[in-house]
Amino acid sequence: MLDRDPVAGFTVVDVVDEPAADVDDAGLDEWLDEVMTRIALEDADTVAVASSPALGQRVVQRLAWRLEGPRVDLLVAPSIGDVAGPRVSMRMAADLPLLHLDEPHLTGPKRAIKRSLDILFGVGLFILFLPFLIVGGIGTKLTSRGPIFYTQERVGRGGQLIRVLKLRTMRVGADQEREAIIGLPDGDIAARYKADPRITGFGRFLRRWSIDEMPQVVNVVWGSMSLVGPRPVLVDELPLFGDADHRRHLTKPGLTGLWQVSGRKSVDWEERMRLDLDYVEHWSPALDLVIVAKTVKAVLVGDGAY
Template sequence: MTLAAEHGLDWTSRIDRRGTAAGPRRSWASTHPFEPRATPFNDSVGLRWADVAASYQRVALSIDAAVAVAVGTAIMVPLYGNGPHTAAFAAAAAAGFVLLVAIAHGYEARTLGDGPTEFQAVLRAGLTGGMLLMGVSYTLQADISRTLIFGGVPALVLLSLVGRYAHRQMLHRHRAKGYSMMRTIVVGERQDVERVVDDLARAPYHGYHVSGICLPSIDRAEPLDGIPVVGALADVPQVVVDRAVEVVVVAGSHLSGEGLRRLSWALDRAGAQLIVVPDIIEVARPRLTVRPTAGLSLLQVEVGAPRRRMIAKAALDRSVGTALMLVAAPVVALAAIAVRLTSPGPAFYRQTRIGVDGRTFTMWKLRSMYVDADSRLAGLRPESDGAGVLFKMRDDPRVTRVGKVLRRYSIDELPQLLNVVTGDMSLVGPRPPLAAEVAEYDDPVHRRLRVKPGLTGLWQVSGRSDLTWDESVRLDLRYVDNWSVTMDLVILWKTIRAVFLGSGAY
């Protein structure tokens, strides 16, 4: 055995790991892919996600258990009175619900605090629990109240979701201040690393704090926006140990194939997660599926939404849209009266917009501008606050006093619920464009027309009129490529908050 092999050193300089490294090259497949040593970073790690994840798990479990006890007691006491059997049932309900959530992976650290998995686990647990109660009632002829099944279980799920959501919001506020973050390094070519670092910095609530980057070589390696270059590709396992890194993000294709596989072996020993950013951008679940075939991991990309998802979205639009239109009718009526009394002209404004696949339709709004607004637009274009093809003006002189209030709280958009019910629009989707705007689209922007335009969308919950044109396009394309009914429900929920806060509306 050579000296290099004895010390776990790899002098073969594989193509994935070429370049000047900061330390000795160690085989990522060896039993010693790094040298354990104390550093200022791993000696005192502070409040990382690894340090608080267990506490977050305990709180999540406590929320579920407390809600189950409260709901079980509230249902059982009126039905069977207050006694030991009621307390026993409440305790059993708490234990059973927690067990079902755990089976659905609702307490795993990797699923908590980010993404829909923990909420889906609560929903699956509630559905499973309800089915079990009905099965026991039918099979054993047990006297299980329908109130418990059709009232208690939905209440349990709803309250648990609300508690989980409030708990997550607290975590997101902490992460916005730099706490409870996962120490992360990004690995790859500089241009690939820069893109990933920028995306992660814009969304700190996901919990990735990039503390360093590793490039193919440390020769002439300049810091990236204040983030230091902490090593070359060959140094990654040692950097993970020295800096107490929890996540390694591999960007681009410089490190791939066998090299990526060997890195996963080294990180297994170093105790860090490995995340690979695919070259295809802005595509996420449910469009991506890994299919193991012939010893390969094939990444299948869904190129179009399946029919069942289209039907579900249409059903959501028609049912919820109709309900919202009925609820909003008195508000629209009062707003229409206010518009008519405060400025000359009709209460409603209609305009031709471009819909799905380029088809035109008539969009309805409450009039928020003076009747000569369209004729005054050309003279105001040089003062636009927007970018790209959109005209935006923070203090638009064409907007009436009542119109400013209507726009701030998106009341002027409520008549578009009629467009949703008739099928021209969706509750969630890209902003409905004008024909003049579509004529100025760059080639990729036409992808926005693949789905129905929406009453609200990612742009609505991410800044509204405060967004630049490029940011709006990026969000719209992300939605078109990744939409799902679950995403629509989340956006609708966030829209309520954005509307009441009136952020980014003018």
């Protein structure tokens, strides 16, 4: 019907059969790979999903996640439009009511509001943090050999690499020892961090009160980070990401985030990813303010910090 109605503005370039109704995760990944290959071959800019018992919430949601990076629009029949809540808007095409799933990224006024809050709070926090940074810098210099500040390459918005600024809390050369001592994130990583021998005595004090992360307000003011968002991950943690986890990079990484006010390092990797994706999906200025308020409480009580 879309192809027969020139007013609709669509040209059908390919048709992909639906997956089996009982498709498992591996089979679904293969089907999604085929869809993405067809899109690339045809240079398609829209995917329309017809109503079908096999195309339930799980399948359409996974398809929506795959399409977020390539900037391909997704239109679905109303009967399966319960996959994205507030990101759904109605569009008419060839007299058919189709639901458009918007990608959860900040545009226009939302981006301006978030950036304004970042600058306002970033400058204010820098002034507030300055005495702590001076004391922390002097203490770092007097208690261990090496520079006061430490920069580390992390993954920013869109997968771009950024340099994150921190007060140094570990001995010089700690990065080269990370894999041998800490390894990659898993269910036991929290215990290994607590006993990390690379952290200096004064560094543990800085971490206990999150003073080591205060220099990142500079990243916030510069624009490579936001005040609130998913915490920036290490490059060598990317292989651990599942199919949907890369969606956390649709927004800038944050100085604090939803997982930090939910237990910080005591939260396991899977729960951290879930909280980050929830934030990306449901961002609002009010949510940012709530997270900031909860961060103050978490820092004061040292919840999950070590």
